[in-house]
Amino acid sequence: MSLRNLSINLATVCQQYTMGQAVDACLAKGITAIAPWRDQVQATGLAEAAEIVRSNKLRVTGLCRGGMFPAADKDGLAAAIDDNKRAIDEAVALQADCLVMVVGGLPKHSRNIGSAREMVADGLAAILPHARANRMPLAIEPLHPMYAADRACINTLEQALDVCDLLGDGVGVAIDVYHVWWDPKLHAQIARAGAGGRILAHHICDWLVPTRDLLLDRGMMGDGIIDMRSIRSAIEKSGYDGPQEVEIFSAEDWWKRPGEEVLATCIERFLSTCTL
């Protein structure tokens, strides 16, 4: 089977490699798609990072990340909008498929999630003209409800698609199985997303039982309880057959192993548990 549809989100090996080293390690194993984070790009330098992508004919399945709109005051929101426009420019320079949006949680001292959600919609609307002008799709990533307070107040695929419907063209969703696997409406909403041409990315990893840390204890595909194939099948049936991007934050396990072992395991599990 082909590795054409396997992408490595570079957070998966962020403790082992710089962007350049990660790309070399991926290419050595036949992986030709990646998704870097902005801090990794910045550490390499944007021009150098773009040259790495171009010279190696890499596919960039997404740049992580824009978003983080809700702010305690207008200056904060304006700064977030400026930063998101820069993120769009960086995604363009890297020829990324999309800019992944982790929209942000509650502003400090706020208990008003409804207001945070309005700020997110306003922030997305404010940057959308710049995204459209540069043909850079914005991929709203609904995050697991356990991150609603501090990372993203868009927490279900249904909610993300409602925002997409509100905003129109140029915006879609990144479906990360870690965030959505539990949702009783998942399959219906995947079908809705596919029908609307809204699926821009498909991220994979696994939910471990027990999960020991809210942020940094994601599992390798096959080590947890997510039915990867069932979700992939729904996504493909809905019309999206793009790459699956492995994104694992794992402070106590995968981040401590040699990068080569991590990548080899990603390949093995992608082929054995994620492809149809």
Added chain:
Amino acid sequence: MSLRNLSINLATVCQQYTMGQAVDACLAKGITAIAPWRDQVQATGLAEAAEIVRSNKLRVTGLCRGGMFPAADKDGLAAAIDDNKRAIDEAVALQADCLVMVVGGLPKHSRNIGSAREMVADGLAAILPHARANRMPLAIEPLHPMYAADRACINTLEQALDVCDLLGDGVGVAIDVYHVWWDPKLHAQIARAGAGGRILAHHICDWLVPTRDLLLDRGMMGDGIIDMRSIRSAIEKSGYDGPQEVEIFSAEDWWKRPGEEVLATCIERFLSTCTL
């Protein structure tokens, strides 16, 4: 203001008190409603626990807990059904308002959450005649999606109400703000629940930022980011004006403080942040 609508779930002081001691401590502060767990009742003895309730004219806002239906085989499901019937009998003996149902997650080695959800519906249907015959309402508690794998595969109020609609009379919901505060459809579903007469309990505590443990790091009302009053207002508008039950699992904070301090704080925060 009155403490009539304040109930203490005895898990909140489970490290400090037996059931009898907890009741004495509550009464000393003017609290006359409690919700015990089955292990606490068992440790006291059911007859003795019932006598504590009767002689002190306590309101029991719920017995925790029935549920845990999904099982790896038919014997397991049958055992769960038997145990739930015993839980109904215990709730009746304690004159509880309802039996709280934490429905269970995935069976061991399963990745099929759809199948687990079917087992839950089947299990509830199997015990419902016994619950109805004994006039003991079953309160399905939707649990936060971070517990979908190992505690409860009913994870939103909408999903719980869909199950209620399927089952008919004798079943409703326990709305715990910790589990549902993040839900973009929360207010609409509270209205639906109230209109259908389905609200059987209202549990309170707070979501801390950061949350350090998935299970045992719940906060005292006012210490986190949940808008307690906004949710209470929606619940009262929907037609439910029963007690708010404080349920805090807090291994590193409240479970380590003197029980009297915990109860005094519950009263203070109930009055200052939870009542309208």
